[in-house]
Amino acid sequence: xxxxxxxxxxxxxxxxxxxxxxxxxxxxxxxxxxxxxxxxxxxxxxxxxxxxxxxxxxxxxxxxxxxxxxxxxxxxxxxxxxxxxxxxxxxxxxxxxxxxxxxxxxxxxxxxxxxxxxxxxxxxxxxxxxxxxxxxxxxxxxxxxxxxxxxxxxxxxxxxxxxxxxxxxxxxxxxxxxxxxxxxxxxxxxxxxxxxxxxxxxxxxxxxxxxxxxxxxxxxxxxxxxxxxxxxxxxxxxxxxxxxxxxx
Amino acid sequence: xxxxxxxxxxxxxxxxxxxxxxxxxxxxxxxxxxxxxxxxxxxxxxxxxxxxxxxxxxxxxxxxxxxxxxxxxxxxxxxxxxxxxxxxxxxxxxxxxxxxxxxxxxxxxxxxxxxxxxxxxxxxxxxxxxxxxxxxxxxxxxxxxxxxxxxxxxxxxxxxxxxxxxxxxxxxxxxxxxxxxxxxxxxxxxxxxxxxxxxxxxxx
Numbered sequence: 236x237x238x239x240x241x242x243x244x245x246x247x248x249x250x251x252x253x254x255x256x257x258x259x260x261x262x263x264x265x266x267x268x269x270x271x272x273x274x275x276x277x278x279x280x281x282x283x284x285x286x287x288x289x290x291x292x293x294x295x296x297x298x299x300x301x302x303x304x305x306x307x308x309x310x311x312x313x314x315x316x317x318x319x320x321x322x323x324x325x326x327x328x329x330x331x332x333x334x335x336x337x338x339x340x341x342x343x344x345x346x347x348x349x350x351x352x353x354x355x356x357x358x359x360x361x362x363x364x365x366x367x368x369x370x371x372x373x374x375x376x377x378x379x380x381x382x383x384x385x386x387x388x389x390x391x392x393x394x395x396x397x398x399x400x401x402x403x404x405x406x407x408x409x410x411x412x413x414x415x416x417x418x419x420x421x422x423x424x425x426x427x428x429x430x431x432x433x434x435x436x437x438x439x440x441x442x443x444x445x446x447x448x449x450x451x452x453x454x455x456x457x458x459x460x461x462x463x464x465x466x467x468x469x470x471x472x473x474x475x476x477x478x479x480x481x482x483x
Numbered sequence: 484x485x486x487x488x489x490x491x492x493x494x495x496x497x498x499x500x501x502x503x504x505x506x507x508x509x510x511x512x513x514x515x516x517x518x519x520x521x522x523x524x525x526x527x528x529x530x531x532x533x534x535x536x537x538x539x540x541x542x543x544x545x546x547x548x549x550x551x552x553x554x555x556x557x558x559x560x561x562x563x564x565x566x567x568x569x570x571x572x573x574x575x576x577x578x579x580x581x582x583x584x585x586x587x588x589x590x591x592x593x594x595x596x597x598x599x600x601x602x603x604x605x606x607x608x609x610x611x612x613x614x615x616x617x618x619x620x621x622x623x624x625x626x627x628x629x630x631x632x633x634x635x636x637x638x639x640x641x642x643x644x645x646x647x648x649x650x651x652x653x654x655x656x657x658x659x660x661x662x663x664x665x666x667x668x669x670x671x672x673x674x675x676x677x678x679x680x681x682x683x684x685x686x687x
Contacts, residue, residue, distance in 0.1 A: 238545045247545055251552060255559045262563050269570035277573070400581070404661075 278331070279304075285381035285395045286356035286364045306330035307353040311342070313477025316350055330354065336370040336377065342474050351474060354381075362386050364393075367475055371467025374459040376400040378409065382418070382468065388479040391433070394418040396464065406460030417451040423472060423479075425449065430476060432469040435461040489610045492618030495680060498591045499622040500673045505591045508582050509623055509669065510662040516639045518578045519627035521568070523620025525583060527613055529560045530592050534612030537600040544601075553596045554587070561586045591619055626668045634659030 237243065276293060279300040283291055291299055301321040308316045308330045319329050330352030341349040354366040363386050370379040380396035396409040408414055421433045425446070435453040436443045443450065453461035498504045505526075512518045533556050537544075544552050565583045568576035576583065586592065595615050600608040631637055633656045636644035644653065658664055677683045 238543065239547060244545045244548055247543070248548060248551065251555060255555055259559055259562060262566055266566045266570040270566070270573075273569065273573035 275331075281381050281395050281397065282354050282366050283356065285366050285383040285393045286354075286358070287383065287393045288356070303357045305355040305357075307355055308333070308350050309353060309475075309478045310350055311347045311474075311477070313475070313479070313481045315482075335368045336379070339370055339471060339474070343470065349474075351478075353475075353478065356383070367472060369467050369471040371463050371471070373398050373401045373409075373463045374406050374457075375402070378460065378463055378467065380409075380415075380464075380467075382472065384423070384472075384479075388482075389422050389424050391418050391421045391423070398460070401457070401460050404456075406454065406457035408454050408457060409460060409464060414454070420448075421451065422448045430473060432472055433465070435465045437461070486610075489607070489614050492611075492615040493621065494618075494676075495682060496618075497622065497676075498594075498615055498619045499669065500676055501683065502591075502594075504594060505589050505619055506666075506669065508585060508589065509619075509626065510665040512579060512582050513623055513627040513630055513665050514634065514660050514662075515578075515631045515637075516624065516627045518575055519623040520620075521572065521575045522579060522582065523617070523623050525564050525568070525579075526586055526589065526591070526619055527616030529557065529564060529586055530595060530616035530619075531609055531612035533557050533560055533592060534595055534600040534608040535605055537596050538603060538605045538608035541601050549601065550593075553593060557592055557596075558587050591615055622669065622672065625672065626665050629668055630659045630665060634664075 238247075276296050280291065280293070280296045282304065283296065283300060286303075288299065288303070304320070306319040306329055308318075308328065310316050317328055317330075319331075331354075333350070333352045335352065338349045338351055342351075352368060354368075356364045356366055358364055365384045365386070365388075366381050367384060368379065368381050370377065372378065376399040378396065378398045378401065380394060382391055383393040384390065385392045394415045396415055398407060398409055401407045401409065418433060423430060423432055425431050425448075431449045434445055434450040436445055436450045437453045437458065439452050440447055440450045492498060495501065499506060499509055508522065512522045533553070536556050537553060540552075561584065564586070565576070568579070568583060592612075595612055599611045603611070628638070631639075632643060636642060636649075636655050
């Protein structure tokens with residue numbers, strides 16, 4: 236058989252690609268539920284970490300999350316649309332499953348039909364921490380995170396950030412605990428009640444004239460990622476101001 | 484069958500220390516033992532199975548598109564490994580991130596397909612692939628051993644250097660956690676290997 240004729244080459248590659256496609260789809264379908272479970276656990280872990288429940292073992296995450304968290308969905312006026320907690324109203328739409336990045340995009344495009352999730356986590360002293368998911372752009376790809384706001388609607392009590400493809404050691408440092416811990420105790424509103432959020436200051440907060448309540452050190456070598464974090468926190472949390480004014 | 488013939492990659496024909504292939508990923512994933520071992524397994528599996536498949540179909544592959552066919556096979560195997568890691572070893576798959584995907588471009592695998600699998604029977608090809616993957620992995624594990632022990636004081640995330648050492652002023656060498664130190668460890672390994680094996684020394 237002449238394996239170098241054009242006909243043979245085309246036929247060969249077509250059949251090969253078809254076989255490969257079928258095999259890959261089968262694997263993908265089989266493994267998807269397990270992968271989804273992993274990302275769900277990761278999400279619950281990040282929400283609880285932001286709310287200062289640190290170092291929960293992976294096996295315990297689901298239990299702890301179900302016990303401590305109420306999922307709330309709000310609309311653009313800051314009114315509560317739905318409330319979901321575990322083992323109670325299983326039919327309710329879950330804030331957990333909302334695509335946060337899509338809803339934010341709607342809001343930034345000027346639409347008003349967006350809905351936003353809030354994760355209300357119960358503290359050991361029975362007060363409530365509101366964990367708010369944020370999503371934005373880094374240098375190479377998406378960045379996201381969770382910011383925990385105390386019941387005064389002003390103080391940030393914790394945060395956690397993650398990224399898809401920032402440079403390890405530079406922009407990638409945003410996923411470290413060291414970076415996230417700098418946000419603890421920062422304020423969203425200044426003394427006059429104006430919304431300022433948190434700035435990431437190049438050259439360090441100590442060498443600038445920015446109020447230390449509204450700034451943290453930017454990452455050296457990670458300027459664009461730092462700007463991404465600053466913009467993400469500012470723009471996303473801004474959408475929650477009506478809710479904060481209404482409820483907290 | 485003479486099995487010794489195929490064990491060259493573990494010593495005198497090692498992909499990393501002798502052929503100097505696959506060094507990029509060897510620098511990147513060796514800060515800790517765990518990702519290094521998983522990477523070793525992943526590359527061994529991909530290299531072995533792709534060698535086997537290519538060898539099985541070697542007589543049907545049109546010569547003009549053989550590189551494309553090899554790439555398709557390797558890429559699909561890598562995707563399967565990646566999906567598998569995401570499902571069963573989520574933490575490690577996050578640690579390895581892009582490097583699993585980059586196995587596709589690892590020259591060791593393409594090199595073995597071109598040099599061995601296209602011209603040999605399936606069983607020898609499988610053994611050759613596994614041996615090369617493992618020869619690569621063993622270097623990774625040795626490098627990771629020193630980097631994790633000296634850089635973090637741990638092995639497989641268990642504390643090895645006792646706390647009392649730190650009280651007397653012992654410090655972890657933070658430099659060891661940076662990729663550049665992997666290059667130095669690989670350099671030392673090449674030095675030792677060449678000193679022992681006279682065949683590897685260039686004649687003046």
